[in-house]
Amino acid sequence: MLSTRRCMMLAALGLPALARRASAQAWPTRTVHVTVPYSPGGGTDVFARLLGEGLRTTVGQNLVIENRVGGNGVIGSQQISRAEPDGYALAVVTNTHTMNKYAMQSVPFDGIADFTPISLLSSFPMVIAASANAPFKDVRELIAYAKANPGKVSFGSSEASTSYGGNEFARLAGVTFEEIAYRGGAPLMNDIVAGNLPLGWTSILSASSYLKNDRVRILAVTSAERSALAPAIPTVPEAGLAGYQYAGWYGMLGPAGMKPEVAEMIHAANLKAITVPQVRSRFIDLGADLQMLGPRDFHGYLQQEDRRWADAAKAGLIKPLQ
Known part of the structure; x- marks a missing residue:
């Protein structure tokens, strides 16, 4: 049998572990x-x-x-x-x-x-959002317009992720965009609604309240499949640019x-x-x-x-x- 002193020593050694477990179990x-x-x-x-x-x-x-x-x-x-x-x-x-x-x-x-x-x-998914007064109504028209007017299409991004989304699209489409950086998806979408920005990449959550806004056109979703949030919106390959997929x-x-x-x-x-x-x-x-x-x-x-x-x-x- 273990001596009383031995039991007390083992108990003392076990206290920190017990305290850690108790602390974890108490969260929050x-x-x-x-x-x-x-x-x-x-x-x-x-x-x-x-x-x-x-x-x-x-x-x-x-x-x-x-x-x-x-x-x-x-x-x-x-x-x-x-x-x-x-x-x-x-x-x-x-x-x-x-x-x-x-x-x-x-x-x-x-x-x-x-x-x-x-x-x-x-x-x-990201979405490609365009102002209602932009000179293109879908992805094919966007690519055609950008090729006919190199460097004259501006797109908005709010951080590195949306920046990559727009620049990868431009690379695959063989076009040149001018990028404008915003401090968030909300101000980016506000400028698209106001007609101050023709094009932008943003998350579908940032754009969710604008899906039925007649001052915004959602040209495509960037995921491999259509979004359950907006099943009528095509993916980018469906809309005219093969090989583009990004979430x-x-x-x-x-x-x-x-x-x-x-x-x-x-x-x-x-x-x-x-x-x-x-x-x-x-x-x-x-x-x-x-x-x-x-x-x-x-x-x-x-x-x-x-x-x-x-x-x-x-x-x-x-x-x-x-």
Whole structure:
């Protein structure tokens, strides 16, 4: 039999592990802050706030969504990279997060090593949106007009992801666009509606409220298949440009060093959040696929994305941001 002293020593050695497990099991015990490093009203913001609604219902704690805009998403993401890795400071980002180091001269963090992957939340198509007064009504007319008027078609982008979408389209179509950078999908769409911008690439969530607006033409979706949100809108190959396929994604990250059990608990909470009936129906209405990946699989996905953008940058398909 073990002596009393031996039992006490083993118990003492086990206390830190028990404390860690108790801490993980207690998450969350206070307000959770989720940073969206992009503008209010954009696709990532819409997605994060709807997810937050589901999380508030399932975790029983307050959850605050904070927009921290600037630097193509870098400022808000940097804030999270420097936070305590305790599960109370999180970020919802888009694929721009992994593209920035190839589109910017300097990024003050490593998009993979300085974060803990929690959930790949959803993929989504981009849309090609045009002003109603633009001199083209569909993709074929856009390509024809751009070829007849080289360099005279401007397109708007809001970050590296939408910039790549427009520039890859131009490469495949053999045309030249002038790119205009915006500080978010919402101001980009506002200028298209106002007729100040003829063309833009943005997420389908940013464009969702304009799908039935007669001042906007949605020329195509960029995904391989049509979106359930707007099944009448053709894909880019269907509309006239073969070989073009591109989708974005939303993901949740925490600071590096987060305990694996905490990351898994947050992912489990995300899975529960999208089962809340009123939340799930709105996600479906927005065309989100909701095929989530957990921390380990999301980490592998981020590494795959990094290799993809490294190759794209070498090929000159990612334009440096000013």
